[in-house]
Amino acid sequence: MHILITGGAGFVGSHIAISFKEKYPHYKVTCLDNLKRRGSELNLTRLKAHAITFVHADIRNPEDLEGIEPFDCLIDASAEPSVLAGLNSSMTQLINNNLFGTVNCLELAKKFQAKFIFLSTSRVYPIASLESVVTSELPTRFTWQSAQTLPGVSEKGISEDFPLTGSRSFYGATKLASELLIQEYFSVNNLPTVINRCGVIGGAGQMGKVDQGFMVLWVARHYWQQKLNYIGYGGEGKQVRDVLHPTDLFKLIDIQIHSIKTFAGKTFNIGGGLKNSISLQELTTLCEKSTGKATLIDKIKENRPLDLKVYISDYSQIETLCGWSPTIPVSQIVDEITEWIQKNERMLEPILNT
Template sequence: MKILITGGAGFVGSSLAISLKSSYPDYQIFALDNLKRRGSELNIARLKQAGIDFVHGDIRSKEDFDALPAVDAVIEASAEPSVLAGLDGTPDYLINTNLFGTVNCLNYALKHKASFIFLSTSRVYPIKTIETLNFEEAETRFVLSDDQPVPGVSSRGIAETFPLDGARSLYGTTKLASELIIQEYNEFYGLKTVINRCGVITGPWQMGKVDQGVMVLWIAKHYFEQSLAYIGYGGTGKQTRDMLHIADLYRLVDWQLHNLDQVNGEILNAGGGVDSSASLQELTTICQEVTGKTIPIRQVTENRAADIRLYITDNTKVTQMTGWKPELGIREIVTDITQWLDENRAALEPILK
């Protein structure tokens, strides 16, 4: 099999590429990336060492696709992933990458009759609707109730039938617009596709920032003994997310690559679920235990733009269709990332500290 992974030097793309090459040494894998995100350059040596063909290119450029060979499958893992991107009034890079770039990827896949796996986001679900959900305030976290004002949500989390009316951030909008176009290519061009609405993905080699990659950011701040803040929702750190280890996402993508007919045309939520979720307060406790370090954490009561109180993925549909479910919990994730920081401290300190 020949596979193109866009965003191939990013955290998700490089991790998937290296895992695939490890599992299937005979596969030829191309990793396409424009290296815009700081830290992605560290992955070039890792890709080369794994036997993956790195291609310096940009999905915004149709000409860069013309130079690529034919492949059997495209994994679209490229994106400007920040929820705050474009909110400063200049959304051009965001839209050109996350929407028009996806169209270039689709046309390339169509040209070669390649199957198409799209990594979308839970951010397609509207912010205001999520913020009006019924919840309970437990001792260390916010918890979703079963009794809800809208369909597609329960104590298990948010499902694919959750209403899509409303604003969701420019990032979420570009990903949802891409989803709609992918469905058209599937229906009218016969392109085999699957869309994965991923929750928070994390793991080693993620270059965490405050607006994207919060799990690595939180652990790294403990590791390097710096300071953090609980921002919004009273400053209590009870806001809650589920976390998906990149190794768990890889198992799903691997299955889809080899069984795409069984999920062709589907949209699937894929996240850590309730069993792999934590509030910032709970994450802090685990970070203290794993790293052995306690750091100062400020309290900021005011909410940030585009933030949400809690998001948990309901994986019911994807589990029923594929048998997949996450295996790695929060403590395993924190331990794994801390070990990675230990092993690569010299290279990572200038980026993450």
């Protein structure tokens, strides 16, 4: 099998590429990336060490894709990942990356009638609806109550039945628009497609920033003892997310591409789930334990646009279909990030300690 991964030099893309090559040494794996995101060039040595082909190209430019060799599966891990994109800047780059880029990838997959795995986002769900979910406040976190009025929400999290009507951010809108087009390619062109709506993905190798990759950001700020902020919802750090390790995501994609008929045309919520959820306050405790350091955290009570009190992925549909569920706990993810920073401190400090 020949697997093409767009965004293949990024955190998720490179991890999936290397995982495939380690499990299936006889497979050909090609990573395509424009190397725009800071730190992505650091993965090129790792890709080369695993005999993974790298193509420096941009999915926004169809001509960049013309020379790609035939492949059996395209995993689209390329995107402008910031939920703040387009908020105080031009929409052009966001739409070119996350919508037109997806179309170019779909056309490329159609050319070879290849399997198409799309990494979408939980941010396709409307913010106002998510914020209207009934919560309770515990000593260290907010939690969802069992009795709800909206469909698709329970203590386990948000399922695929949650309503999609409403505003969700420019970022989320581009990903949802891509999902709609993917469904058309499946229906009209018989392209075997799968949509995975991913929540937070975190782990060693991620170049975390304020707007994306908060797990690495939190560990790094503790490691270098740089100030952090609990922002919004009273400034107590009780907002909650579930976290997925990229190895668990790889295990799912591995199942999907080798049993594509089971999953084709479907959309799945993918994440760490309730058992792998954590609040910022709880994450602070883990970071202090893992790094052996504490840092100053200011409390800012006012909410920011696009913030969410709680988001947890209900992955029941995919678990029922194939038995997949996350295996790597948040505590292990934090420890792996700490170890990675310790081993690569000199290289990472200019990127993460800013």
